[in-house]
Amino acid sequence: MKYWTGFLTAGIIGAITWALMRLAENFEALVDMVYPYVSRTLQGVLAQWSSGVDFCLWQMGALVLAVGLIAFIVVMIVMKWNPVRWLGWVLTGAAVIYFLNTLVFGLNYYAGPLSEDIRLEMRQYGVEELADAAVYYRNKANFLAQQVKRDANGDVDFDDFETLAKAAENGFDNLVYHHSYPIFAGSTLPVKKLGWADMYTSMGITGVTMGITGEAAVNPQIPAVSLPFTMCHEMAHRMSIATERDANFAGFLACMANEDVQYQYSGYFMAYRYCYHALVSANTYESSAAAARVASEVNAELKHDMEGYDRLFSSRRSETATKVADTANDTYLRTSGDSAGVKSYGEVTDLLVSWHYQKEILPTLVEKEKKFDPYDENQVDLSDIVNAKDPKPTEPDVEGIG
Numbered sequence: 270m271k272y273w274t275g276f277l278t279a280g281i282i283g284a285i286t287w288a289l290m291r292l293a294e295n296f297e298a299l300v301d302m303v304y305p306y307v308s309r310t311l312q313g314v315l316a317q318w319s320s321g322v323d324f325c326l327w328q329m330g331a332l333v334l335a336v337g338l339i340a341f342i343v344v345m346i347v348m349k350w351n352p353v354r355w356l357g358w359v360l361t362g363a364a365v366i367y368f369l370n371t372l373v374f375g376l377n378y379y380a381g382p383l384s385e386d387i388r389l390e391m392r393q394y395g396v397e398e399l400a401d402a403a404v405y406y407r408n409k410a411n412f413l414a415q416q417v418k419r420d421a422n423g424d425v426d427f428d429d430f431e432t433l434a435k436a437a438e439n440g441f442d443n444l445v446y447h448h449s450y451p452i453f454a455g456s457t458l459p460v461k462k463l464g465w466a467d468m469y470t471s472m473g474i475t476g477v478t479m480g481i482t483g484e485a486a487v488n489p490q491i492p493a494v495s496l497p498f499t500m501c502h503e504m505a506h507r508m509s510i511a512t513e514r515d516a517n518f519a520g521f522l523a524c525m526a527n528e529d530v531q532y533q534y535s536g537y538f539m540a541y542r543y544c545y546h547a548l549v550s551a552n553t554y555e556s557s558a559a560a561a562r563v564a565s566e567v568n569a570e571l572k573h574d575m576e577g578y579d580r581l582f583s584s585r586r587s588e589t590a591t592k593v594a595d596t597a598n599d600t601y602l603r604t605s606g607d608s609a610g611v612k613s614y615g616e617v618t619d620l621l622v623s624w625h626y627q628k629e630i631l632p633t634l635v636e637k638e639k640k641f642d643p644y645d646e647n648q649v650d651l652s653d654i655v656n657a658k659d660p661k662p663t664e665p666d667v668e669g670i671g
Contacts, residue, residue: 272351272353272354272357273357274357275354275355275356275357275358275359275360275361276356276357276360277357278357278358278361278364279357279360279361279363279364282361282364282365282368283364283367283368285368286364286367286368286371289371289372289376290371290375290376290379290605290606293376293379293606294379294606297379297380297381300376300379300380301380301381304376304377304380304509305377305380305452305509306509308373308374308376308377308509309454309455309456309508309509311373311483312373312374312455312456312480312483312507312508312509313455313456313483313507314483315373315481315482315483315484316456316458316483316484316485316507317456317458317483318483319482319483319484320458323461323462324461324462324464325461325463325464325477325479325482325484325486326482326484327479327481327482327484328463328464328465328486334362338359341355366481369481370479370480370481371605373480373481374480374481374509374511375480375511375605375606376606377509377510377511378511378512378605378606378607379606380509380511382512382515383452383510383512383515383518383519383620384515384620384623386450386452387450387452387522389620389623389624389627390623390627391619391620391623392622392623392626394619394622394623394626396548396551396553396555396556396559397559398622398626399544399547399548399551399556399559399618399622400548400559400560400562400563401625401630402544402621402622402625402626403541403544403545403547403548403559403560403563404563404566405625405629406537406540406541406544406621406625407541407545407563407566407567407571409537409540409541410534410537410538410540410541410571411566411567411568411570411571413530413533413534413537413538414534414538414568414570414571414574415568415570416530416534417530417531417534419570423570423573424493424573424574424577425493425494425531425534425574427493427494427496427497427531428531430462430487430489430496431459433496433497433500433531434459434460434461434487434500435459436497436527436529436531436532437457437459437460437497437500437501437504437523437527437532438457438459439526439527439528439529439532440501440522440523440524440525440526440527440529440532441453441455441457441501441504441508441523441526442457443526443527443528444522444523444526447526448526450522452508452509452510453505453508453519453522453523454508455504455507455508455509456483456504456507456508457504460476460485460486460487460500460503460504461484461485461486461487462486462487462489463476463477463486463487463488463489464486466488466489466490467490468590469488469490470488470490470491470585470586471585471586471587471590471591472586472587472590472591472593472594473582473586473590473591473594473595474488474594475487475488475491475495475499476488476499476500476502476503477503478503478506478507483507485500485503485504485506485507486503487499487500487503490585491581492574492577492578492581492582494534494535494538494574494577494578495535495538495539495578496535497524497527497529497531497532497535497536498520498521498524498532498535498536498538498539499520500520501519501520501521501523501524501532501536502516502517502519502520503516504523505519505520505523511605511606511607512607512609512613513602513607513611513613513614513616513617514609514613514614514616514617514619514620515620517539517543517614517617517620518617518620518621518624520536520539521536521537521539521540521617521621522536523536524536524537524539525537538571538574540621541571542575542578543615543617543618543621544618544621544622545560545563545564546615547615547618548560548563550615595611598610598611599611
């Protein structure tokens, strides 16, 4: 029995984790009412605790565990210990880590979508509406591309990593206090640099947020134009926004609301990129024609940054490593409750199109449909009409007559 104690312990912890996730899945309304606030508070406490060092504590912990595991395997071989007995305890350690991550962060996957928190009505759309949204974000990106600093090669010349990371707070504060979105009232501590950047770049990983330490980290080797957006994306995870779709949209909103033009450009650059690639990916005659029309009016600066973004990733990314990382990430997301898996990243387009319609298109339609009001000075010139604002004539004072 003693050889199977570790396996039994791992099984019990795994069963508890599974039961916790099924409860969250079946009581989504209750989870949405309570859990994100608890998780956001815990993430803030953990982030404050881990902010005392510049490196990621979880990476250091992973390194120590890896070295310890290798050393233990060597000792086990030399001492001729039974590997079955100890494998159970290795699985127990993994089960404990997954349980803790689920407890402090993972149940956010079963909370309501971000669109409900920001009062965004999701809508079905076709190629025409997608193209309209792409044009809107392209025009914004075109303008901002000419406002940011650039070096002699024409590349964006953003502030250093640490300065950029500190500036992210402004966008989230504006979302909370100026746009009245309390969901963003979480920890705005700066993100950290992701260690072992070469390895993560080869796998196409731009950032990681670890729930059990409250650390949001970003790969410093990613294209500079996407750095502010990615910082906001990872910070959004720390605010209990779990799905990649919602974290991407939160990243856009935080960039849009930031007073720093570097953030604004990064947000609109990525928004345009997502919408444009959605048109291309639709792979129909109509969508391909629309994509060509949209791309035809991209200015030189934006085009330069788009090409540079693709070139940097294609030159440094390993196809094999990327497939392994995507498979692992897809498995984690689906297991945790995000049924779309890695496809969730691209689903941000649904939110971007709905946002464009609600904030830019709908107000103009409402204005056009506004009913005619003969007493509205904006619709009728009332300057020559006496008592025009008073729909009822004043009754004469007849007291004392007769």
